[in-house]
Amino acid sequence: MAERRIGVAMDFSPSSKKALRWAADNLVRKGDTLVLLHVRHHGRVESKNVLWSHTGSPLIPLEELMEPQVRQRYDMPEDAEVYATLNALAREKELCVVVKMYWGDPREKVCDAVGELNLESLVMGSRGLGQIQRILLGSVTNYVLSNASCPVTVVKSK
Numbered sequence: 001m002a003e004r005r006i007g008v009a010m011d012f013s014p015s016s017k018k019a020l021r022w023a024a025d026n027l028v029r030k031g032d033t034l035v036l037l038h039v040r041h042h043g044r045v046e047s048k049n050v051l052w053s054h055t056g057s058p059l060i061p062l063e064e065l066m067e068p069q070v071r072q073r074y075d076m077p078e079d080a081e082v083y084a085t086l087n088a089l090a091r092e093k094e095l096c097v098v099v100k101m102y103w104g105d106p107r108e109k110v111c112d113a114v115g116e117l118n119l120e121s122l123v124m125g126s127r128g129l130g131q132i133q134r135i136l137l138g139s140v141t142n143y144v145l146s147n148a149s150c151p152v153t154v155v156k157s158k
Helices: 014-026 046-052 068-073 080-092 106-116 131-137 140-147
Strands: 005-009 033-040 096-103 121-126 152-156
Touching: 005 014, 005 106, 014 080, 014 121, 014 152, 033 080, 033 106, 080 096, 096 106, 106 121, 106 140, 121 140, 140 152
Parallel strands: 005 033, 005 121, 033 096, 121 152
Antiparallel strands: none
């Protein structure tokens, strides 16, 4: 079977961690490439990431991401639980795990990533906003469901 590219949108929230666990238990299989998509809002260190503002970072292999200075360079959150899960997945399921960072609006950047990276499927969490909150705040999940060019699985937070 050919290698598949499975994406997981990761903002390090409880719902995105649940989405990662769901993808690990139900979707990825030996030989797949798991692409963790992380989008940072434009912010205080804007100049640091100008080079990748449109295309995102290069694909960062899990082995490199395990180095604290690499996580610091890309302004990745320190989250031992997520990194341990990724390491275990890579070992147990013989996956290639990479991270792709983007800067900007998460709705647009996740949809862009699906096309740019030729993802076969995307898994993402849902914060469980009520209907009124979704209308007022907008929902990354709703936007991605409507605009992504691949199947999207939404894992509810509750």
